[in-house]
Amino acid sequence: MILFTSTIITLVGCASDEPEETNSPGSNEDSAEFSTADRDPNRTLIAYFSMPETGGTDAVAGSSRVVTEEDEVLGNTEQMAYWIEEETGADLFQITTVEDYPGDHDELVEQGEEENETNFRPEIAEQIENLDDYDTILLGYPIWVYDLPGVLYSFLEETDFSGKTIIPFNAHGGSGFGDTRESIAELQPNADVEIDNGLTISRNDVPDAQQEVLDWAQDIGY
Numbered sequence: 001m002i003l004f005t006s007t008i009i010t011l012v013g014c015a016s017d018e019p020e021e022t023n024s025p026g027s028n029e030d031s032a033e034f035s036t037a038d039r040d041p042n043r044t045l046i047a048y049f050s051m052p053e054t055g056g057t058d059a060v061a062g063s064s065r066v067v068t069e070e071d072e073v074l075g076n077t078e079q080m081a082y083w084i085e086e087e088t089g090a091d092l093f094q095i096t097t098v099e100d101y102p103g104d105h106d107e108l109v110e111q112g113e114e115e116n117e118t119n120f121r122p123e124i125a126e127q128i129e130n131l132d133d134y135d136t137i138l139l140g141y142p143i144w145v146y147d148l149p150g151v152l153y154s155f156l157e158e159t160d161f162s163g164k165t166i167i168p169f170n171a172h173g174g175s176g177f178g179d180t181r182e183s184i185a186e187l188q189p190n191a192d193v194e195i196d197n198g199l200t201i202s203r204n205d206v207p208d209a210q211q212e213v214l215d216w217a218q219d220i221g222y
Contacts, residue, residue, distance in 0.1 A: 039136055039221040044090035045128070048140030049151050050075025051101050051108065076171040076206040077140045080199075083210050084138060084169070087217040091134075095155050098123040115150035122151045124158060136165045139184065143172040148180050153187070162190035167220060168198040169213075176200045194220075 074082070078094075085092050099122065102108050114120065128134075141152050148156075166188060168181055177200050185193040199216045201209050 041089045041222060043133065043135040044088060044138065044222075045093055045134040045136070046081050046084050046088075046090050046138045046140065047093045047095060047128070047155075048077050048081040049095040049149060049155070050078035050081070050140070050142065051149075075142070076203060077142050077169075079206060080169060080171065080201065080209070080213055081138075081140050083213040084140075084217050087214045088138075088222040090138065090222075093128055095151060096125040097151050097154075098125050112144040112149065116145045116147055119153075120150050121154040121157065124151065124154050128159065131159070131161075134164065136167065137161060138167050138169060140169045141180070143170060143175055143178060143180065146175050146178050148183055156184060156187040160190075161188045165192045165194060167194045169216075170198075170200050171203050171206050172200055173203050 081092060084090070102111060115122070141149060144150075166184060168177070168184060170177065170180070172178075177198060181193065181195045181198060185191075185195065197220050199213065201212065205212075
């Protein structure tokens with residue numbers, strides 16, 4: 001399989017400063033084995049939120065983006081979602097907001113912190129129109145201030161995934177999943193949130209993590 005390579009610009013998985021790694025970069029935090037059940041890619045949706053910074057890079061704090069060899073600017077979670085799509089053939093749905101986020105790093109950090117502190121819920125631009133077509137949701141997001149971005153709360157509070165399987169994946173700056181998987185399970189009590197089968201990758205490792213992402217997709221049944 002031919003792998004696409006990316007050039008790192010200095011990458012973060014969230015709009016915040018985070019502690020040093022407490023687990024191996026790119027590894028899952030739990031030792032539980034992956035599910036080996038076959039999944040139907042035609043009944044799978046990759047839903048993700050990603051915010052590539054467009055206002056340049058900060059040599060200290062970094063920038064939440066990947067620049068490919070074709071000079072395409074992607075958010076790091078977006079890059080992961082594209083690789084998963086390549087491996088599984090599942091549909092993609094990008095979670096977007098009515099109001100755009102700032103492209104400047106410092107402004108994005110400030111807004112992310114304010115949203116978390118005030119429990120602000122950004123307005124979602126589009127909803128999934130054909131949700132009944134899917135049994136499994138691969139849910140991707142960056143970690144913002146050790147938590148789900150506010151837009152993920154909006155998305156999960158407004159969308160009913162009852163009876164469906166949710167498998168999370170993310171990019172992070174040191175905190176791994178944190179408590180975000182448990183938060184997803186609390187927000188979707190009638191869904192099967194496969195906490196042990198998720199994938200979390202350090203922000204610094206995303207550009208070189210294509211094979212790891214593809215291996216994970218195969219391990220969870222695609």
